[in-house]
Amino acid sequence: MMMDWKAYGAQVNAAVKEMAAANPEIVKAYAGLHRANAASSRLDAKMRELIALGVAVTLRCDGCINAHTDAAISAGATKEEIVDALGVAVMVNAGATMVYSARTIDAFDAKTS
Secondary structure (H helix, E strand, O other): OOOOHHHHHHHHHHHHHHHHHHOHHHHHHHHHHHHHHHOOOOOOHHHHHHHHHHHHHHHOOHHHHHHHHHHHHHOOOOHHHHHHHHHHHHHHHHHHHHHHHHHHHHHHHHHHO
């Protein structure tokens, strides 16, 4: 195992509790976003969590990976479904790299013409 995800989750939760004690409105606002998203009737919980995992790896957020892996499992996602969702994230990120590579060539051309 690369990381002790349970210990990491506990550490993040403890830090969030400290933040909530220092500024409860920030944590309440985040919780409100979470509740509003969960209330959606257009995407089921599993689909939302698969999307969240794709975003989490794109953002390189270990806390997000930890939380949304738990939520995806709870929503019934299989390892194979998670792998497919992560494959989409890999593809989109590769596409973004291609687009920004084209922007780099454009910047070069603009600076050397």
